[in-house]
Amino acid sequence: MGKWYNEAVFYHMYPLGMTGAPKENKEPETVHRLRELFPWIDHLKEIGVTAIYIGPLFESSTHGYDTKDYKKVDRRLGDNEDFKEFVRLAHENGIRVVVDGVFNHTGREFFAFQDIQKNREHSPYCSWYKGVNFGWNSPYNDGFGYEAWRNCFELVNLNLYEQAVRDYLFDVIHFWITEFDIDGIRLDCADCLTFDFMKEMRYRTGQWKEDFWLMGEVIHGDYARWVNDEMLHSTTNYELHKGLYSGHNDHNYFEIAHTIRRQFDDNGGIYRGRTLYSFVDNHDVDRLMSKLNNKDHIREVYTLLYTLPGIPSIYYGSEWGIEGRKQGASDDAMRPQLDLEKMQKENPHPELTAHIAALGKMRKENPVLADGKYRELVLTNRQYAYARIKDQDAIVVAANNDENPADMSIPVPVDGTYENAFTKEAVPVVDGRLQVHLDACESKIFRKK
Secondary structure: OOOOOOOOOEEEEOHHHHOOOOOOOOOOOOOOHHHHHOOHHHHHHHOOOOEEEEOOOEEEOOOOOOEEEEEEEOOOOOOHHHHHHHHHHHHHOOOEEEEEEOOOEEOOOOHHHHHHHHHHHHOOOHHHEOOOEOOOOOOOOOOOEOOEHHHOOOOEEEOOOOHHHHHHHHHHHHHHHHHHOOOEEEEOOHHHOOHHHHHHHHHHHHHHOOOOEEEEOOOOOOHHHOEOOOOEOEEEOHHHHHHHHHHHHOOOHHHHHHHHHHHHOOOOOOOOOOOOEEEOOEOOEOOHHHHOOOHHHHHHHHHHHHHOOOEEEEEOOHHHOOOOOOEOOEOHHHOOOOOHHHHHHOOOOHHHHHHHHHHHHHHHHOOHHHHOEEEEEEEOOOEEEEEEEEOOEEEEEEEEOOOOOEEEEEEOOOOOOEEEOOOOOEEOEEOOEEEEEEOOOEEEEEEEO
């Protein structure tokens, strides 16, 4: 039995958007919007989800990433008791819970920053932030300057070389583990965090909770720098994210196959033995349905998401094929309020929801998809077939991105008879090759009996 996180199907929730919380945290009262998410847990079970990544949750001033209190759930969402109940319900239904950890920066309302504003050079927290300098002035006219994340001066960069800062943040993490029983953390801006900080986090969290998972948001670079036995268990796979939609838009399966071969091929893949977090959309990028030139490709993309190496993740609402594009600098269109009951009744793409549910069920029934080796079998611009293999188990995936039907002759990766993984229909084998017919924009999955 492998680790739970390597076998998981994730569901990504951005709760401030999902629940329609106000954009700014100005009202004094606590509003228990998190309770609106309790019924979603049954929905997640129905579509085969086994883990939730939810956040940001820390009390913040606006979008959730400008933290002002690390030990309180944002009052726009509810209180700590609400989130305890959410985790309890998830665990009761066999679903793990991972939260967003925003440790690269704080908001300007965080106590340490406010102490510097008040006491200036005499504040004991001057060393908590990078670049605090009383010789220049911030855009907020603080009478001092500081380093900000990407020059967004509402996000003040923490100094993770300062032991007091690290100790404070480790105390926060320990609090969330003991208070809420969370199962892991997604590290915001992991590519900005110091390696020593993440190594110490890996050691400490491993002591505090068995199989605690650390996943980092990393966009560019060599993911192996972060994913190793000393640091993180996984990072976001932005390289594959791009290929999954553009490989279909450009009718170019070579892009996807090259990415996977480079990353995970058994002969020289640079990330073989590691498991990355795969996704097709999230709170920072356009929805998949909005990115595809031909909307009929969407089920194919999800087939690949669930069967290529990696941990698949669904972004809330995308199981219904909703659209959303970044509008200028605003991400609001990708973070909409959704009514679960209404979406289920008025589902615009029921065939997609059913397909995602079937993929989740199939992944649970076929652990080879979590840890099987990847082998490329057929590759052209418009047709692609590959296998996931472990010992004598094998899954074969065939995809056709063409707007016309295609017939494929696919080498059998492991000798035996094969059936359609969904319909159980036998697949003809001639001279050691599967004979497969695919309609336009269709994918099929075959399982060795």
